């Protein structure tokens with residue numbers, strides 16, 4: 001390991017499963033104390049247990065990030081538990097797909113809420129701590145780099161049929177990323193985004209007629225991808241396969257590490273070379 005995150009505290013949203021859980025595991029294995037969040041209480045408790053059993057420092061905070069007051073509570077929980085927030089990964093997300101003529105206002109807004117408004121509120125909630133910490137470090141002649149990684153998608157950078165809301169939210173968070181990189185450079189914060197291609201989680205499970213619904217705000221939402229589309233994607237992907245959550249987390253770890261201390265406002269695509 002050419003670096004350590006010993007002494008650093010990370011906050012990872014949507015970390016009960018999938019890519020978020022892999023990100024939290026990689027950060028913890030690199031030495032960070034991790035505060036993980038999810039709205040799925042059983043799964044996030046189990047994820048924290050797994051981290052602790054592996055000997056890592058971890059805690060969790062259960063809650064729905066789209067509740068306007070929750071991002072502040074979550075940042076406070078991280079500060080109360082670990083005394084700092086040095087790394088923030090805005091990972092929580094889901095898809096609620098349809099062609100535009102069948103997309104309701106609620107559905108479109110839900111995609112903007114989770115993928116854009118939530119990262120905005122989380123970062124605003126952390127801004128007081130980050131600015132004060134940076135000011136005193138700078139006054140003491142120290143340069144301490146903090147890290148923000150927002151998760152986007154090739155649906156955001158390229159667009160994807162059937163995903164007007166998801167693609168719009170994932171595109172918009174890139175604007176937030178680039179703007180905060182400019183606002184927070186003076187506080188020594190690297191603000192970057194990682195955009196995924198097809199990563200093997202429940203979000204892209206093959207739709208085989210089985211139960212692939214998630215419940216969100218009283219709606220049963222079907223997630224997953226048509227098997228034919230998955231096969232076609234694998235064929236046109238230069239690496240010829242889906243990515244694993246651990247591989248996805250590797251790209252995020254780069255932006256959380258000192259290896260990226262002079263990189264900010266960028267979008268790294270981790271998708272095996274696949275483009276829609």
Ligand SMILES: NC(=O)c1ccc[n+]([C@@H]2O[C@H](COP(=O)([O-])OP(=O)(O)OC[C@H]3O[C@@H](n4cnc5c(N)ncnc54)[C@H](O)[C@@H]3O)[C@@H](O)[C@H]2O)c1
Pocket residue numbers: 013014015016017018019020037038039040063064065066091092093094095114151152153154195196197198199200201202203204
């Ligand atoms: N899997 C892919 O191929 C892929 C591709 C591009 C982008 N992404 C993005 O990667 C991120 C992680 O996705 P994943 O594939 O690991 O999905 P996943 O469904 O396995 O995990 C997402 C987690 O986020 C949580 N979550 C959702 N809404 C939440 C809310 N309001 N409050 C708290 N937690 C919430 C879920 O409970 C879940 O545990 C998402 O932002 C997704 O859009 C995934």
